[in-house]
Amino acid sequence: MCLAVPAKITRLEDSGQGTADYMGSEVKANFSLVPKARLGDWVIIHAGFAISLLDKKEARETLQLFKEMGAASRR
């Protein structure tokens, strides 16, 4: 029901407005819903609003899990 992508904050104004980088494209976004977000953080963007902060540690663990699954079945 809700298409959203992970993107990196590239501009953040006091008003909560700014931009984020998604795969080299720049998208206007509103960061008011994630007040803890800082420049350079990764967020989930839906309908022009950041709705959640991305947890880098969790993201790395998921990636690692899949790398291992990909490698393990290669044998």
Added chain:
Amino acid sequence: MKELRDPKAIRRLLGDIGEKARLLPRPPRIMEVCGTHTMALFRHGLTPLLAEAGVEMVSGPGCPVCITPAAIHEAAITLVSEKEALTLATFGDMTRVPTRKGSLQTAVPAPGSRIKIVYSPEEALEEARREPSRQVVFFGAGFETTIPAIAFTAKRAAAEGLGNFSVLPALWLVPPALRAILEAGEIAVSGFIYPGHVSAIIGAEPYEFVARDHGLPGAIAGFEPGDILLAVRSVLEQAASGTPRVALEYSRAMRAGGNPVARALMEEVFEPFDAAWRGLGTIPASGLRFRERFAGFDATPKFGLARLGAAGRDLPGCRCGDVLRGVIRPEGCRHFGKKCVPDSPLGPCMVSYEGACLIHFKYGQTRRPSP
């Protein structure tokens, strides 16, 4: 994130899933609540792969375009056809929903009026700022993921005193709908895949009644193929061990407690009411409407539109309602693929990119390669 689409990892997970599914006394049937999951399952060709592994996926009511009753779509069409110098801004899918009054795409706007497709509700607000003499109505449909953005936009309009901005709300809450489906008892599912982005707002707690009161497992999932399969595996593990819960399989993007800032904003601007869903009927406290303080931003009374609680009538023969409840699969409707096709849909499920009928029509006829 291409690791989450790695065919080798996917095969490995499917193997796991197949083993676990075989150990269960009955073949598992899992409902993906969210239309974006339905879309991802089909787009990546996962549905037939899961079926081979012994898991049947059923689509749930998670498509806001589909469950918004005909009356609200008709109100939007009336508005832009009759009021002059008005912009009706909305998300793309909303424009194609057929009603007895046609669709927004076939509507002829009144002089000076237009339909504007937006990505963010703030694009509508921007137009209201730029053209003060024009009424701008945001036809806002969405679940908990989208509602905070709409709440923020309305609150900002209030702060700026933008009297020419309003919202035609079609705002829906997921947990009450799940409760209604479960209590109706029409469908037999063995577990749920919960929507990752709705959960980023509301957290995990609102689904706990499913495990507690109905004994059914579930997992919150992201939207990459790997995410969804991890969640399916978790549901099967819970089923096997008899320990149903709400598993978090999307912790990189959501917290168990959700997003309290977003929830507070929703709470401040909107209040729950007993809303009518297409196909599901009226569900207690399942929709949101503006609170008294923000009532001036509600397009419904502002333009004298139909009462929000009314469901309106679907086109004759359309069984979207049964599809939305998971009672029948799209193929179970006698009009599917015949009278009802994407070019001339009978109902919203054949329109929305998340609509189960459209997705089954576009992606569903896949067959196994012949050996």
Added chain:
Amino acid sequence: MKKVSLELGSGGRLMRDFIAGTILPSFGNPVLDELSDASHLPGGIAFTTDSYVVDPLFFPGGDIGRLAVNGTVNDLVVAGAEPRFLSLAFILEEGLDLDVLQRVIRSIRAAARAANVRVVTGDTKVVRRGQGDKIYINTAGIGRSIARPEVRKIRPGDKVILTGTLGDHSLAVILARGDFGLSSNVRSDCAPLLFLLPLWKRGALWMRDVTRGGLATVLFELAERLRYPILVEEDKVPLSRPVRAASELLGIDPLYMACEGKAVVIAPKAKAGEFLRLIRSHPLGRKAAVIGEVQSRVGRPGELLLQTATGGLRLLEPLTSELLPRIC
């Protein structure tokens, strides 16, 4: 009363039904019935026409003038003809800045020179303000026939070559409108496909430029005419980063996005390597790839199938309506 909707012109099924249900019964003849991009006439002449409307008129990588030349040139190339002459007709809206018109004309001149075609006849009409949108252009093209597409000779094992990335034109135009708060360095791929002409002499079986309706629609229409299915491999399809990003962000499938300088070429199995090298040796074909194959093992006759990057398999349908960004 039924009215013409925008969808009728979107290149999807509605338009195909309109052509099959209204145009062909009215005008059908052996030449038109081919429904080729350009028609081969007696005397070794190929003939085509196309009208151009685009908002905005100018966008990164091109403008309406450049489109009006290359679109018609490419229709001739993929039908097996060397483009020679163009007609040029303007419908202008009263009140248009003359400077804008001059800019478009300069662009047409440059594009015609680059494509080695001469504008030999034309027309100009002006409509009242509000009755048109700035500039509409129609061009017709005449070329010298050098080969005929040979759909009947296509066999299992023959390769589907795509000459470059998908969707850049679509996206460049969407972003130039300033919609959706999205920006990137995407540029329209609007360009003449003359470099494909030598492939006809080397045995190319079929070509089609990938415009409205996108790759899926183009290949679907081919598959319908074959006794074999076509299988496309998702991860072989070249995409630029901006298109990849926008498609995920806005929920638009690149397989349905329009290009203005890309084509699919069906190469005989034995010549696929040679064709690919030849295409890649041209600057406009550097990203070309073999993206699929005519099948005998997977699927049923007439089907277009996609092998997804995750290893799944699904049917591809032609575009059914205008691309809309989806959000929920």
